[in-house]
Structures are given as structure tokens and as C-alpha cells.
Amino acid sequence: MFKSLLAGVCSSVLAVSLAGCSFSGQNVDQNSKTEQVSPSKSDSNTGANQEQQTKIKGSKKREVKKTSGDSILTVSNPESIPVLVNKQNKLPDSYNPKDLVLTKVDFIGAPANADKRKMRKEAADALQKLFAGAKKDGVTLIGVSAYRSHATQVALFNSYAKRDGYEKARTYSALPGTSEHETGLAIDVTGANGRCAASDCFGGTNEAIWLEKHVAEYGFIIRYPRGKEAITGYQYEPWHIRYVGKKIATEIMSKGITLEEYYNATPVNN
Numbered sequence: 001m002f003k004s005l006l007a008g009v010c011s012s013v014l015a016v017s018l019a020g021c022s023f024s025g026q027n028v029d030q031n032s033k034t035e036q037v038s039p040s041k042s043d044s045n046t047g048a049n050q051e052q053q054t055k056i057k058g059s060k061k062r063e064v065k066k067t068s069g070d071s072i073l074t075v076s077n078p079e080s081i082p083v084l085v086n087k088q089n090k091l092p093d094s095y096n097p098k099d100l101v102l103t104k105v106d107f108i109g110a111p112a113n114a115d116k117r118k119m120r121k122e123a124a125d126a127l128q129k130l131f132a133g134a135k136k137d138g139v140t141l142i143g144v145s146a147y148r149s150h151a152t153q154v155a156l157f158n159s160y161a162k163r164d165g166y167e168k169a170r171t172y173s174a175l176p177g178t179s180e181h182e183t184g185l186a187i188d189v190t191g192a193n194g195r196c197a198a199s200d201c202f203g204g205t206n207e208a209i210w211l212e213k214h215v216a217e218y219g220f221i222i223r224y225p226r227g228k229e230a231i232t233g234y235q236y237e238p239w240h241i242r243y244v245g246k247k248i249a250t251e252i253m254s255k256g257i258t259l260e261e262y263y264n265a266t267p268v269n270n
């Protein structure tokens with residue numbers, strides 16, 4: 001059923017943009033060339049406007065409820081490690097992870113106590129092991145940007161909306177609550193020279209290749225893989241890794257699927 005859904009999706013215009021990874025205004029220009037599906041088009045699927053439950057593997061269920069406008073659902077399990085957060089599933093406005101800690105890895109240009117150095121405890125521990133594992137293989141990784149508070153995402157989005165208008169801002173900046181960086185479970189990483197931080201040129205580097213091969217061993221996935229733009233709603237981002245736990249990460253990476261496909265969720269650009 002999911003595959004047949006995708007057949008239609010893949011022929012439609014893709015709304016592809018960075019996953020709220022922009023940590024400075026510098027990314028705005030490069031993102032502004034992305035295309036956008038108008039809200040009216042995505043709203044035409046009335047089914048998405050109704051309360052729904054998405055079945056998760058096994059007996060667990062992810063309950064979601066409708067929020068106002070744009071068919072965006074609010075997740076009811078924001079603290080769950082493998083929580084699905086994307087353009088259609090947002091964190092509750094009141095949610096802030098309770099177990100954030102400073103990661104013990106090197107970052108590029110971030111003050112010692114900056115939010116962007118933080119992740120939830122389990123993810124931070126796994127990240128430290130991942131960086132150490134890479135180092136053993138002769139690959140040096142550094143952090144670029146991990147946690148971003150809801151308040152920061154609100155301020156960031158509002159500043160873009162004020163400058164370019166709401167609809168334009170949506171094409172390159174994540175709506176508050178829909179950025180994985182707000183979960184405290186995602187981080188953008190790059191190589192030691194920092195040259196391709198959160199940029200397309202990171203793809204194909206030794207660091208990117210190592211991540212593709214080994215992230216699952218540490219419980220992470222490449223969240224926005226190449227060729228899955230219609231499902232994730234984001235362009236290929238080899239630098240954005242997301243902690244989901246080893247079991248799920250291994251299944252996702254070995255099958256070459258996305259978190260959306262793992263949950264059999266509706267493709268983002270449906």
C-alpha cells in the first residue's frame with residue numbers, strides 16, 4: 001500500500017528544503033531555490049485533516065491529533081526515542097526535552113555551553129561512541145549543530161517570515177515544532193576541516209562515506225537519504241544524523257529506508 005502511494009507522490013512536484021539545519025542566515029540563499037507545494041495542494045487530502053492513529057510495528061501505536069492549519073499533526077509521544085518528527089508531525093509547543101546534556105565531542109564555532117552542543121543523554125552518549133569509533137578508523141568528525149530550542153526555532157522562523165513572508169519562509173526554514181533539532185536527538189556533523197558544514201559538498205567525503213556505513217552501529221540513521229526526498233520532504237542531507245536506537249537504526253540503514261517508511265507513515269509530500 002505504501003509503495004502504491006509513493007508512485008503518485010514521486011511524479012508530483014517535490015517540496016524539498018533543508019531540515020531546519022540552517023544555523024545561520026547563510027543558508028537562506030542556497031535554500032531559496034527550492035520548490036514548494038502550496039498548502040492548498042497538500043490540504044486537498046482531507047483524510048490528513050482528521051484525527052488518526054498511525055500503526056507502529058509491533059503493538060505500539062503512535063497517537064497523533066490534529067493541530068490547527070496545514071494538516072500538521074502533533075505527536076503525543078515527543079519523549080519517545082524513535083519519535084517521528086517531520087513536516088506533517090510536530091512536537092507539542094510546550095515540549096522541551098528534560099534530559100539534555102552537553103555532548104563531549106568537539107564542535108565548530110560554538111560557545112562552551114551553547115544549546116547546539118546539547119543532546120538528550122542517550123543520544124549524547126551514543127554520539128561520543130560514534131565519534132570515537134570514527135577516530136579509530138582514521139576519520140575525524142566534529143559537531144556543527146545539535147539541539148535547538150523551540151523558542152529559538154520560533155524566533156528564527158519569525159525573523160524569516162517577517163523578512164520574506166510566511167509562505168516563502170516555509171520553503172527554506174522548518175516551522176517551529178517540525179525541526180528534528182528540537183528533539184535533542186539529531187545533530188549535523190562535518191569533517192575536521194569544517195569546510196562543508198551542512199553543505200552539499202559534504203556528500204562523498206570520507207566522513208560521509210564512513211557515516212553511511214557505520215552510523216547504525218551506534219544507533220543513528222542518515223535521516224534524509226538520497227532519492228527519498230518525496231518521502232522525507234527534504235533534500236539529501238548526508239550530514240544530518242538522527243538517533244533512534246541501535247535496533248531500529250540497523251533495520252532502517254540495512255534496508256535503505258527512511259523513518260517514515262519504517263512507520264509506514266504518509267509520505268511528507270503526499
Ligand SMILES: [Zn+2]
Nearest residue numbers: 019021188240
Ligand atoms: Zn540537521
